[in-house]
Amino acid sequence: MTMFRMETLYRAFATALVAAAAMTLGACSLDKQEMPGLAGPSEIVTSLSLTASPDQLPRDGSSQSIVTITARDANGQPLVGQRITLSLGASAPQGAALSQTEVTTGSNGMATFSVTAPVRGSIGDITVSATPVGTNAGNAATRIIQIRATPGNTTAPTAAFTFSPASPDVGQTVTFNASTTTDEGVPCSNCTFFWNFGGDGTATGLTATHAFSSGGSFVVTLTVTDAAGSTSTAQQTVTVSAPSIPTGLSVNPTTATAKLAQTFTASATAAPNHRITSYQFIWGDGDSNTQNSPVIQHTYQQAGSFLLTLTVRDDLGQSATANQVITVSSGLTATFTTSKSGTTVTFDASGSSSQVASTITDYAWDFDGDGSYDTNGSNPIVSHDYGANGTFRVTLKITDNRGATQTSTQTVTLP
Incomplete structure (x- = not known):
């Protein structure tokens, strides 16, 4: 059990002060002198005592100690309704806790709270501070009680893994x-x-x-x-150990048609007892995909040649990369014939066709090879008057209902 007590001689001091004043003013016509009143309660006239039962706790994170606080005034009488704030020490062992941070004394001048034991492996003992709440925090006298935590934890750990x-x-x-x-x-x-x-x-x-x-x-x-x-x-x-990286990378087929979804299959061989876990396809048209299946669909939007990059990764995180050229056709054939009359030429693109059952919806014509199409429309036949003889580079661009395009260029000489 731990007990702390503080008392004050404030009242005796005040009485002496009044007596001295009476002697000094003896010649004056004062009928009587009164002792000044005392304001309270105050922490200056408060005595706190703290007891803990038990005053030792095992480091199990659950056991509890009950702390009892008794507050008395300068005359040793119980203080009723005295507020007291509570706190743990700054280096409290891990897991130690208070049931509350403030108590108020009852009719017997007493209040209780509980302290929970720290966890296993923690360091240090438990220190609890109790401070009465009065009229001057600067004069508040804090009382401390200590609860020992067992065991003391002084043995080095035993490392294992x-x-x-x-x-x-x-x-x-x-x-x-x-x-x-x-x-x-x-x-x-x-x-x-x-x-x-x-x-x-x-x-x-x-x-x-x-x-x-x-x-x-x-x-x-x-x-x-x-x-x-x-x-x-x-x-x-x-x-x-050091296994080999995946080998034998390839992608099939190596051709596709613009605007149509094409199924591609990648293949690769992992080291013995290992497997391929991911396939990354970089299509060469700005798109890419990563997945755990070697089978994938992709749609190229335009005709041309595209460099497909395949990267595979095995279950060890090792990777291998290979490139494959994919040739993409438009699925269209653009062609036209010409007939001349003076400086006027009639162009006929009726022979243009689609190999993918699409419909040609537009015929655009560049009559002078300047890269700008001079006319377009759904009619495959068109006439143009050059107004003079000469040699002209003519380009036809057809577009189908998928949005795929194909061009054809010829040289026309007049006359």
Whole structure:
């Protein structure tokens, strides 16, 4: 049991002060002198005593101690309705807690609250401060009670760890787990963990993952530090093998038709006992896709030649890349004939056709080869008067209902 008490001589001092004043003013015609009134309650005339039962708690995070506060005035009488604020010390062990942060005394001048024990592996004892609330916070006298937490936690931790898989490959993620580490015979919840992967990297935390960048044997060292600053280490050797990266990459087919969805199939071979986990297709037209299936559909919007880049990744994270040219046709054939009359030429594109059952909806004509189309429409036959003889480069562009286009160019000489 711990007890603290504070008393004041304020009332005696006040009485003496009045007597002195009476002597000094003896010649004056004062019939009587009165002792000045005393304002209260005040922390200056408050005595606090604190007791804890029990005054020791195990570090289990659940046991409780009941603390009783008794407040008395300068005459030793119970103080009723006295407010008292409560707080834990700044270095309270982890898990320690108060049931409340303020109490008020009852008719007997007493109040109680509970303190919860800290958790296993915590450091230090519990200190509780109690401060009466009065009229001058600067004069408030704080009283402290201490509750011992057991055990004292002075033994260094015992470092230990496991890892999986037991025989990893280069680039394969290995998981290291230090949950078998103990401190004071229990799991080390307040410890810090530092991993050194044999010069191939470092990490922190109860669990850590690492992918070794090369094959060989690596001595992995775990360093554990508990809350008291005690350390211990554990070491294990990890043997890493180096499988080959995926090979035999290809994509089929290598042709497609603009505006029509085409199914492509990628193929690749992983190292023995491993598998391909992802396929990335960069189509060469600004689009790309990544998925875990080798079969995919893609639609090229225009005819032309496109460089498709295929990247595959295996279950070790290793990747390989190959390029494949995809030839995309419009599915259209643009053609025209000419007939001349003086400087007038009639152009007929009726022979143009679609190989994909689409409908040609527009015929555009560039009569002079300047790159600008002079006329267009749904009629495949059109006439143009050049107004003079000469040689002219004529281009026809047809467009179907899919939006696909195809061009054809000829040279026309007049006369």
